[in-house]
Amino acid sequence: MNELELKYGCNPNQKPSRIYMEDGSDLPITVLNGKPGYINFLDAFNGWQLVSELKKATGLPAATSFKHVSPAGAAVGLPLSEVEAKIYWVEDMGELSPLASAYARARGADRMSSFGDFISLSDVCDVATARLIKREVSDGVIAPGYEPEALEMLKAKKNGNYNVIQIDPAYVPAPVETKQVYGISFEQGRNELNIDKEFLSQNIVTKNKDIPEAAQIDLMISLITLKYTQSNSVCYVKGGQAIGIGAGQQSRIHCTRLAGQKADNWWLRQNPKVLNLPFLDSIRRADRDNAIDLYIGEEYMDVLADGVWENTFKVKPEVFTREEKRAWLDQLTGVSLGSDAFFPFGDNIERAHKSGVNYIAQPGGSVRDDNVIATCNKYNMAMCFTGIRLFHH
Numbered sequence: 001m002n003e004l005e006l007k008y009g010c011n012p013n014q015k016p017s018r019i020y021m022e023d024g025s026d027l028p029i030t031v032l033n034g035k036p037g038y039i040n041f042l043d044a045f046n047g048w049q050l051v052s053e054l055k056k057a058t059g060l061p062a063a064t065s066f067k068h069v070s071p072a073g074a075a076v077g078l079p080l081s082e083v084e085a086k087i088y089w090v091e092d093m094g095e096l097s098p099l100a101s102a103y104a105r106a107r108g109a110d111r112m113s114s115f116g117d118f119i120s121l122s123d124v125c126d127v128a129t130a131r132l133i134k135r136e137v138s139d140g141v142i143a144p145g146y147e148p149e150a151l152e153m154l155k156a157k158k159n160g161n162y163n164v165i166q167i168d169p170a171y172v173p174a175p176v177e178t179k180q181v182y183g184i185s186f187e188q189g190r191n192e193l194n195i196d197k198e199f200l201s202q203n204i205v206t207k208n209k210d211i212p213e214a215a216q217i218d219l220m221i222s223l224i225t226l227k228y229t230q231s232n233s234v235c236y237v238k239g240g241q242a243i244g245i246g247a248g249q250q251s252r253i254h255c256t257r258l259a260g261q262k263a264d265n266w267w268l269r270q271n272p273k274v275l276n277l278p279f280l281d282s283i284r285r286a287d288r289d290n291a292i293d294l295y296i297g298e299e300y301m302d303v304l305a306d307g308v309w310e311n312t313f314k315v316k317p318e319v320f321t322r323e324e325k326r327a328w329l330d331q332l333t334g335v336s337l338g339s340d341a342f343f344p345f346g347d348n349i350e351r352a353h354k355s356g357v358n359y360i361a362q363p364g365g366s367v368r369d370d371n372v373i374a375t376c377n378k379y380n381m382a383m384c385f386t387g388i389r390l391f392h393h
Contacts, residue, residue, distance in 0.1 A: 001027055009038045028171035029142070033155045034163035036140055040118055042069045044142040044165055047120030050074060050228040052169075055122035057196060057220045060240075063102035063129075064225075065117040070233075070248065072113035074225045075105030075241030076217075084108070087269045089285045090132065100128040105241040107136060110262050111289045118142075118163075125150045133157070137286060144169040191392075195223045199386040200361055205373050208382040214239075215336050215359040215382075222338030223361055223390065229340070231391040234348075236263040236355060237336045243267075244355070252339065256348045260355040267332045267356070268296040268325060278314040287312070296320060332356030340390035342366040346375035353379045363389050 003020030004027060017038050021027055029044075036044065043066035050071060054062035060076035077098030085091040088108030096104060099121060107114045119133060121143040130150035133141060140163025141154065154164050178187045197216050204211065211219070218237040225235045229247045234255040236244035244263030246255035268274060269292060277295065279288055291312050294303040300319060303309060309316045337352050339362040349372060352360070364385030366372065376383045 043118035051122040061099040062122040073106040073109040077102035078240040097128040218336035349375040
């Protein structure tokens with residue numbers, strides 16, 4: 001099949017719409033179920049590249065949760081702790097396969113952003129992963145294959161309309177890519193940069209030059225995630241998963257703040273006050289996510305006000321004070337941070353420090369590199385200059 005007609009483009013008024021191969025070859029995908037749309041395919045193809053590179057770099061199964069052509073989360077298949085299983089709402093799922101663990105992490109890091117996601121999996125989708133996907137609000141999934149039982153489970157989702165795409169893992173795209181904007185064609189070489197540990201060890205510019213193995217893996221995850229995130233972008237990673245992604249901001253400090261706030265929320269959700277919130281049994285997971293987001297934020301009274309809390313909780317929770325939150329956040333350490341372009345000011349490092357960052361990878365090349373390095377040295381951070389920019393538009 002050389003082309004596939006779509007219902008419409010980015011919006012219903014944008015017709016006609018299709019995906020096709022300009023060279024006359026067959027599309028490298030098969031739609032096994034549903035009718036994926038224009039944005040679904042954008043998410044699927046970007047996400048597939050991301051998880052393929054994560055698998056290549058780490059040797060571990062990988063998953064990503066995409067929304068609006070940027071990842072909401074990305075992770076590799078490391079085991080979950082009891083606390084992580086609880087905050088990702090998978091503590092009732094028993095032992096997870098490595099691929100299922102990867103998706104639980106990718107989906108769970110920022111569940112607000114992952115709601116209604118498009119999923120990409122590096123490996124054949126197994127039953128354990130399909131069980132997780134089945135119970136989440138999601139638009140579709142792309143993978144190199146599906147176990148028969150897993151496929152039947154996914155086909156039944158959304159009243160039989162769930163989008164399931166199989167991609168040929170042997171497909172290699174042309175080295176030059178094109179697109180049109182305003183009727184004008186753009187052409188460039190594909191970004192085939194291979195991100196590995198060499199980028200992290202050749203130019204460590206801080207006094208602290210110790211980047212342990214686990215942090216190197218996290219930094220690679222960060223950089224590969226940024227390669228497929230709408231720029232400007234910044235990514236915080238810990239324990240094999242992105243915990244905060246800031247995408248598409250015009251100012252880098254705003255990227256750093258946005259991603260840092262998401263990383264903070266990920267950590268705050270692990271506080272006993274949040275873990276033990278007395279939800280009504282009837283409250284669904286998505287509504288619990290919304291309530292938690294309000295509870296740990298500055299607008300907590302939107303969920304704790306008299307006459308309101310009764311709709312969500314069995315008893316009224318205590319306020320999670322600013323002082324308590326700051327004390328808890330001060331316990332977060334060992335976070336890795338990547339940036340798709342250089343940090344122009346030390347204020348980005350100051351903000352990163354508040355979210356437990358100890359390791360940084362960024363291109364370098366700012367006229368204020370000395371200020372950025374000095375700020376890292378103030379906090380004994382280890383920072384490497386990769387010399388590579390990772391813009392994605």
